[in-house]
Amino acid sequence: MAEPAPRGITSADLEAVPAPLVAEILDGVLETHPRPRHAMAAGELAGELIPPFAPPFARGRGGPGGWVFMIEPELHFGPQVVVPDLAGWRRGRLPAEPATPFVETPPDWACAILSPSKARLDRGPKRRIYAEAGVAHLWLLDPADGELEAFALTEGRWLLVGTVRRGEMVALAPYDAVPFPLDALFPLDAPAAPTET
Template sequence: MSITRNRSATYADLQAVPPHRVAEIIDGVLVTHPRPAPKHGVAAAALGADLMAPFQWGRSGGPGGWIFVVEPELHIGNQVVVPDLAGWRRERLPRLPDEAYFDLPPDWVCEVASPSTEAYDRGPKRRIYAEAGVAFLWLLDPRSEVLETFSLAGERWLLTGTFAGREDVAAPPFDAITFSLGDLWPFDDAEPAAPSDAP
């Protein structure tokens, strides 16, 4: 994790960050961190896949009506944050922006915890999302294989569920379907690949 504190960070500072790092401006501070570890990336991709079929495309008995984006850059007032996943109800997002960022807060965000981001995910970013009126927040920790789901109640987050291991998940705003949390850790039960005899 790299933090720049000498002055209030600008968008030009953020744009100057090398592309192999994720950059955010949180409470005036430029914060950068490395791209996610493989277990983090696999869990985020699997969660997106579990949600997109029923809620974006209306498949598998889902209602459709959502748009999901991986690592969108969100401009919320002076804050620039990058959640791992975000979703908008289609009636609120009739078209994608022309810019490389969103200034319309999403309806749902998911942060996937890692050692370099967890303090921000559970601290200032939770506050930023609440102040912006994001209705739902999920915090996913691939290391402990735990998903916590929250709904915004006034200005505070209300814990609506905690799921662990391979439990079935049905949580707002996506409680129209159930998926296995175990989908997010596909290597837990995997057998080691047999050695190849090929030269």
């Protein structure tokens, strides 16, 4: 549901939204939506990325390390407030945990896990807001369709650099150093038959 945001909206306005809802400010509009029912896909994706890419865990998994991850961080980009499902920063860009309950440093990567209640926002205004903030990589994961789209910010615009479907391996920037099967993100679903190349 969307309501016009009052002038000078503050953190208190966001905090006033009831706990089960996620609140964002997109283009001056207070957007609220139920917490999507894709926590398993988000957790599985974090489980694939954190061991090889986030120190100190990377030492045992053969990954390059160098990243910091957050699940559902509240990101403030000027008047815009967005909450991606997952976000990652190269460690040099976020060397310490912010003292605030939100992050103002744009992530290097953001992932939206699409659901009927928020796909319109993730594919529309939020994707544009991430580009304006300079987020370099954006993944859109659609559990219903079993598809992952990867975009790279190129000259201020999103360029689709790859699409992975059920039964295929994910080897997409910026995490292409350690591929993993897309089916691993849906542990309760029957695995897709491998695609032939």
